[in-house]
Amino acid sequence: MHSLNAVHAYFAAYPGRYWIAGGWALDLFADRVRRPHTDVDVLVLARDLDLVAATFTDPRPTVENPNTGVQRPWQPGEPLTPGPDVLAFPDDLFPTPVRIILAASDGDDWVYHRGRGTIRKSLDDITLTTSAGLPYLAPEIALLFKSRSDRTKDTDDFHDVADLLDAPRRTWLHNHIAPRHPDHNWLAHLK
Template structure:
């Protein structure tokens, strides 16, 4: 958890909301490190990019193509889109590389950028904390991971599915099934 503490300290002056996301969020939920991680995903609201620009000036994160890893300079004020656009800090800045994932929001609701605005949840409901570190609720982290059939995403699901309470299981099931009615996880969520 040393890496997460370093990220938390680095974000201490950031005035907006942020969440540890991805596999690390599931580790925080499970209260144990379940596997090795190559980076830390930090979710921030796309509408707060001006706060990111004002807080992280030296070095400023770069825009990274999540498919190729290619980076280009980020110009504050530039419009970035939740989903395809990711911000990356230099890999040697912290003990582990940090990527900023952008989230859509509508008022006090988080909005899943792949759900055409129909999948949403109050920001307060997606926020959990452990030792002062804010992290993404497991059903949200797993919803993101459900799009992939990567081995680590499937392992993450099986590691934490039994820890989900009934409302979290139902929410995840109800938001995977319409898009992927044959998804392998659905049987485990009933």
């Protein structure tokens, strides 16, 4: 939790919306640390990149290739794409590495970048907040991202929190996995 506290303090001056994402978001939802984490993913809206650039100037985040880890300088104003483009802070700035994941949006809606604009939810509905005021991604959204992978940790994350999902969250997740992956092994558990 030390890493999350450091992120919360660092983002205190950031005027845009942000969310703790990935496995940490599921830990916050479950109200316990379920497994070790190697980094912290922070989701921000791609439309707010100017706010990111204005807030985080020293050091400025770099653009990181999520497949290779290779980083290059990021110039404010440079367009970045939700999904393939990730911003990284220097690894020694936080207790564990922090990465900024970009989210597509449309007005007051978050839009799943892999859903061709058809999978969306209001920004308020994807936002949960800890008692200390740390915003994190709703579990059905974190799990939707994880559903496209067959990594063991993503499957374990699903099984750790699936029974904690209420009926609307379970139904939403089921209805957004099934059309694209009708044989997905999570679907039977979500019914």
